[in-house]
Amino acid sequence: MYRPDLRSPHQFRLLEAKTGFLPGSNGSARIRMTDGGECIVSVKSKVVQRAQESNLIEVDVDISGLRDDSNLVTNIKYNLTTLLLQSFPFKCLHLTSRYSYKLYIDCIVISHASYPVTLVSLTTYLALKTTRLPLLVSETNDQDIEELPTFSDDWDDSKLLAHMSDIQFRPPILITIGVVGSNILLDPSTEEEQVLDNAIIAGFADDAVTTPIINMNLAYNSNNTQFKGLDNKAITESIALCNKYCGALFKALDDLIDQDEDDIDGSIF
């Protein structure tokens, strides 16, 4: 099988990323794709009492040119929220026995050519990995004596969210998988999406495919003549392909963050 841009079945498209450029946010990232897709994600935090909050993460997605109640926007928001609520390491957000950080993740898709769920998810990963939170200076045990958490005034003391706990911090991501006949493609391009038999969106966390796993039509119009059903084998092979190769994606993104930190010039252009 040859893909139009000569990628291997498991190969993702090239992307350009920049992190930590929004001064008013705790974390931010931008990804630009070669097909013109662009997404900016901002992560902001707030100190909350855990007992009073149902979720410690709130996600909002905005796609340029689409209404907030459109199917595309609500589906991406639903899938991203479900993924993060199921697989995010919430222990990192705990401040004291009563208080936690709550994260507000705002995603803006400025332009997109292909289905933007992976673009939004990868940008969210980068923004979360580069999120900095102020250093807690008060006691962490407030079980007996209730005390409001206080923080260091010096932003240089701030800690990366990734370093807030001993466990390895890897936010989950969403992968787009295309199925054409017996072929499985990771990260299909716009042209590939128009001829796919079917597509699967799968979560990936802790080096394995995780939920949500859903199928959908990625073509521009809902009456895509190519759209066909899936068989069990295609689903199993898609999960196996993701399990085999998507771990490398985390390494590539982490390397990208390291390179970006060496190249801080305050500009995103």
Next chain:
Amino acid sequence: MSDRRRITAPGNTYFPRVGAENKTSTRPRDSNNTPASFYLTSNIVLNANGSSYLEVDKFIIQAQVFGPRPIKGSYMDRGCVSVECKFLSLIRQNGSDSKSMSGLEHRIASFVETCLVLSILLDKYPKSTIDVFINVLAADDDGIDESKIQRLTAWIVNCTSVAIVDSGIEVKDIVTCGQTLVGDEGTLKVDLQGRGLQALVAIMPMRNDEIVGLWMDGSSKGTTDYSLAMASSIEMAKTVRSNINSYLLQDQ
């Protein structure tokens, strides 16, 4: 002497039992491997081209199909399908403002649309639209959340398929849907809601079990869970299909 300021009812009135406890009990299921008993009927909305009504446990679902209806504008060589799902405002759900469709309603509508687009022979209906409206009339007392949505969606797909048949729209096969819960201890429970891995699979049984809808959510322990849960959901979809077949044959 009666109070003349009040508008009193005639003498032969009776008090409606609003809010009174419903004494009818559902028969317990034989095992975790069989779907719940359900009540299904069709052709209940006269001005719709097709409609159906389904009751299963505490869920009450109604589906209406309007179409194929002509559309204005440029020529399209295939029909298009639109699906709208709405919970009645008395059903509580997470993050809904009841003005627009909530995230859950959108997700259900989009899943049903994916299933229907694959089953309806859209080439037969050029420049037409088929509009499907799904109303969830009742659900559990504590509302709808992520742990129940898969099971509800499975029955919504089954109900909608019958409404499509009732409308006379040509289909490749009737889509039926099955749902399985994989509990934390790894046990498979068919047609049950709860915490754990939820697998929802919609198939066309007469077309070699072609999978038209797949939705897995909740916590999972590995790839084996996915395969087992899918296989179990497909079995449920087949059982539901044979029930729908017998209903449609009786209905003729």
